[in-house]
Amino acid sequence: MKLKTLSTLVGAVTLAGAAVFSASAMAEDTIRIGAAAPKTGPLAGGAAVTYWPNVELWAHQVNERGGILLNDGERHPVEIIEYDDRTNPTETIRAVQRLATSDGVDFIIPPYGTGMALATAPIFDRLGYPMINVTAITDQTDALTARYDGVFFTLGKTTPLAQGIARLAADMKANGEVGNRLAMVNVADAFGIELAEAARGIFEEEGFDIVYSTSYPPTIQDVTPIINSAQDADPDLFVAFSYPPDTFALTEQAQVSGLMDEVDVFYTAVANAFPAYRNRFGDGIDGVYGVGGVNPEDPAFVEYKEAHMAVTGAEPDYWASAVMYSSLQVLEQAIEGVGTLDRQAVTEYLKNNSFDTVMGEWTFNNQQISNYWTVGQWQNGDFYGVGSFGDMEGTADPM
């Protein structure tokens, strides 16, 4: 029995080895696009909102048009090859490598999440694939673009994002709309720490009195003590650089305790712009601020949102979703602009041209998009961008 099992195992391994390392046959008329992002693991929830539906929507729309138009005068449909990286950078590296070498895809959609995207940047660079990042937010974009020729960033840098709320609050204070007393909390994990550190500097510079400040672990179960302590400090503003589970928990507890009604500004960070946030709290979050934003009245966004709902059955989020979709539009336009599947030429095209996206016109400056939403506000069930870095059209007034 044991012998048999082992021989079966050896057989399976040999067979699979052959399958893995022989390049799969490629259909000549389709353009093969790879995608590697979490379907399981801690970031699967975020990817299920922001990443996968946009890949599905874009592929659906491109193929409905007949495909991407190349120099041979024909439209070539796209085929998406998907891998689950289980929110593990080692797996992401392997998946991207597999896409490039075993599957021989023509282009690769960058992974989801800063850690996993940056882990694969050297591979994209070495294998010569253009990499139009969306959900990779870091202050090191300049160092990265200097290092990697075909790596692009679209969603912004950490510091301007964190400072969005601080600048907005400072303007409101100058106009006498908000007081001086600030309660600020952050989740003690990579991105939460970066955001809090960047924002704290501006808040202090602008003369805010930080009456309460604390951090909490990402695994926090009960946020009641945090909200209670913040409430005892009698703040005018409550700012939380939070992650998805605690973004919801802090909001709920602030509603229960009445903190949300007592402060003039209530802000939470990641996942605030998710439709699930509104679906959970309804009208209760009218006036709540969060990181990111869109212009929900922009016809391009409205059209995008409707298509997103029709094709994927879900609503896009109000921050990265539209940017994610834009990055795919950019890729499509660059391929059509070049007219072939020459990746080096596509990278050059990306650097030297403007693109028409649902986020408006995009021109890469130093391989980066340098105008983006930094802070938004829930107003009557939609999330409006109220502050931006660079110049965004359609900035709403805070209510």
Next chain:
Amino acid sequence: MKLKQSDLWMGLAILAAFFVLAWLPLAPGADGWLSIVVPITMYTVLATSWAIFSGPTHYVSLATAAFFGVGSYTLALGLESLPYPVLLIIAAILGAIMAALVGWATLRLSGVYFVIFTLGLAELTRQVFTWYQNNMGGTRGSYVFTDLTDAHIYWQLLALALLVYLVGWLINRSRLGFAIRIIGGDESVAKHSGINVAWSKIVLFMVSGSVAAVVGAILAPRFVYIEPSMAFNPQLSFMVVIMALLGGTQRLWGPLMGAIPFAFVWEIIASNFPAQTTLLMGVAFLLVVFYIPNGISGVLIRWYHKARSKPGVSHE
């Protein structure tokens, strides 16, 4: 302690094998190969060093992720101020010190308490690093920009693997190795024979911890961006245990027999059933546990003995 001739030949054969393996990154299509070979080499080193301690003592350590993370952060934090090779040595020393402290505190306890403590250790170290970043470091130590490619990382791991095999072999031949086998057999007997049980276990645990920390440091440049959740990922500890057990811990080369098939089976599953990896992996483990409980090396050894004995005579 005299070298037998067979040992000499074995040593030469191993050196030759490593020499051949070192040329792998120059083979055509190596980029694709390396992204699977680097994890295999990493897990082989980790599982082998794990088995040096846990094999004979039967203490299951889940602290690999803690040592690995300490090594990664040592490199990330020190890269701007210190030369790379020095950081690898510092990582090794830190790993050994940490193992000594943990071993001193827990190795007097019986096995179950040790398992739980080591599992908690990764989370504890992760919290300490997070606290440091939150209160003093900011984003320091999050980025590792080097020019090291997968090939460089592979060569370093290969050299480390050779070192681990050498150390493991030396330990097996030494008084310490003999003592630890007695401890594994029966701890009371070992005590009564005058063996310093706690000290022997701590020394082996230090070897294991130090290797894991160096592996963490070597791997850090591969990820560019280091997060605590990634550096101290408890999944790593479990993977190492599973691979070592799959390969078998009775021989120094056992874990190698686990890491290679594991990686290939994983590759098959990940490329053909990308959405069902976790499920299929679980099923694969169940099969392994039920059908080859002594590990692949155990099976191979039995075959070997069978082949040498006369036909028709069974050893079972």
